[in-house]
Amino acid sequence: MKTVSKIYVALVFTILYIPILVLMLFSFNSTANTGALTGFSLYWYKELFNSPDTFNALKNTLVLAISASTISTIIGTAAAVGITKFKTRITKSTLLSVTNIPMMNPDIVTGISMMLLFVFIGTILRSEDKLGFGTLLIAHVSFCLPYVILSVRPKILQMNKALPEAAMDLGCTPIQSFFKVELPNIMSGVVSGFILAFTLSLDDFVISYFTTGNDFQTLPLLIYSMTKKEVKPDIYALSTLMIVAVTVLMVLSNISSKEKTADRKAALK
Amino acid sequence: MRKLIILLFAVLLLCGCENTSESLTLNVYNWGEYISDGSEGTLNVNEEFENYCLEELGKEVKVNYTTYASNEDMYNKIKSGSASYDVIIPSDYMIEKMIAEDMLLKLDYENIPNYEFVNEDYKDLFFDPDNEYSVPYTYGMVGIIYNEEMVDKEDIGSWELLWNEKYKGQILQFNNPRDAFGTAIYSVGGDVNTTDVAVWENAAEKLKAQKPLVQSYVMDEIFNKMKNGSAAAAPYYAGDYLTMHDSNESLKFYFPKEGTNIFVDSMCIPSCARNKELAEEYINFMLSEDIAIANAEYIAYSSPLDNVRKSETYIADMTEWNEEVMDILYPENLGIRTQYYENLDSDTLLLQNSLWETLKIENAVEPWVYITSLSIILLLASIMMYSYIIKKIRDNY
DSSP: OOHHHHHHHHHHHHHHHHHHHHHHHHHBBBBOOOSOOOOOHHHHHHHHOEEEEEHHHHHHHHHHHHHHHHHHHHHHHHHHHHHHHHHHHHHHHHHHHHHHHHSSOOOOHHHHHHHHHHHHHHHOOOOOOOOSSSHHHHHHHHHHHHHHHHHHHHHHHOOOOHHHHHHTTTTTOOOHHHHIIHHHHHHHHHHHHHHHHHHHHHHHOOHHHHHSSSSSHHHHHHHTTTTSOOTTHHHHHHHHHHHHHHHHHHHHHHHHHHHHHHHHHHOOO | OOHHHHHHHHHHHHHOOOOOOHHHEEEEEEEOSSSSSSSSGGEEEEEHHHIIIIIIIIOOEEEEEEESSHHHHHHHHHTTTTOOEHHHHOOOHHHHHHTTTBOOOOOOOOOOOOGGGOGGGSSSSSTTTTOOSEEEEEEEEEEEETTTTTGGGGGGGGGGGGGGGTTTTTTEESHHHOOOOOHHHHHHTTTTTOOOOOHHHHHHHHHHHHHHEEEEEEEEEEEEEETTSSSSEEEEHHHHHHHHHOTTTTTTOOTTTOOOOEEEEEEEOOOTOOOOHHHHHHHHHSSSSHHHHHHHHHHOOOOHHHHHHHHHHHHHHHEEEEEEEEHHHSSSOOOOOOOOOOOHHHHHHHHHHHHHHHHHHTTTOHHHHHHHHHHHHHHHHHHHHHHHHHHHHHOOO
């Protein structure tokens, strides 16, 4: 039975990762042909650095993802702490259900309704540019929030309630006790919420399509607009670089968390 | 911790404050991969325009260049009033629609002296008979690309190659309703802009008959499929054939004898534009010889400009790339009926869209899938109910 489960896991991993490996392989291809490997070359990587549109789109996507995930993490953590502190069950469960709505909504519904909202507000305020980076950021924060709250809340429930009370007994103000006692305990939930929000924002197409303005094109939008003519392989090179960057980050964060738990165990001894 | 937060906010603020000094911005909205953008050693037209403005006109200009994948996407973006663009490049029928809805501004040809280079055949077209709103950018025709190693010589020449049972599973079809219905209607010699319901329904029947032979409905995936030989025949635009031929020499092209589509993409200024004069400057710049040649060589579609077609550099470069270029992009004495797509009225559009949806969705899911999933759901539901009942009995006991 053990070997069967090992084979199963290997199969699942293969199916998940083979498309990525094929993509990485073809980014080193010397021509644009995706049927045959014609030779190893770094041509598409050089092309990538020569193409201003792609770089602009990448920069925009990263700026948007980092800002949206930071803001939604801050708001989401505060929201999760606040929701948990409510005493009546009805308020708590209503707030949680409302939080779940953006998650369950199809992206296209969220996208179109946000676009209509922004155009409406823009018309009232008589602003020139009704859509732009600001509206895109607001839209991304709003759909990333539920995921952050969902990541942070279990950690808050798991934490020992006596700890912040003990801190306050020893002289902390409530705010100090939050930052010094509660936050380090829920930090892993906050970090995983941040990473989840970052990934969602990076990957989002439908909502960005409807809420972006005329000067902010993200990477998914750029790639979609190439679908009438060819998608050039410098996009494969870009994707390979992004995958490598993310993998390196994940490995580093795993190593650092392992070191932290090792330190903690050593300190307890 | 606090310092980190302050640092993050500072970074965000800096990102938000782009230079809003006296530089003018030009918002251009074009198809994807439809301008010479500096990749693979070509000229970066937008950068050249910015340099030209600085040197010749003394103005600091920034070009905001964004792209779209279809006319309808661009139309929806502008119609919703959510963003303003200065230059857009729609296709013929979309220009007709936008003129009818007052969405385009009239051009001031005092600012576009290079308009004299536009070939007479591409002036006074049906969508803009007085040339008040548009300046042609590229044009092209749809034809059939086939792999000569996979297709017999006697089967070519007509649209019927795409309905030939011999090549079952190796035929590709357009993945958008206008072009797909176009292939069916052209093949029977019909009028692609008709409001006659019978013509559309016959075309839908013909597409339905084709569906079992089709490998898949594609747009840009066609490049890979034809290049690596997984499909034998496909309809697509003439210029794109040249790009595909580059990677696979056994691909050949022909214009089907029953007639085909001709399209023109033109530069226009929408009514939401903020910098009309700068937009006209941009259009004029695109008509200048070096820029137009760079664009025509990058996009590989036909150019409606005389200064490009008669340019020896252009002809030499293109023929060096592919000897059949001038015959395919600029065929003389074609002898085949060509027809533009015109704007359809809303009833016909609704009919076309619903027929297209029926075609795509029909038989998409086999009945056994429904039966199996339903039985699994019933099984799970009964297991859950059973364990719930057992639990209740045990509690009461």
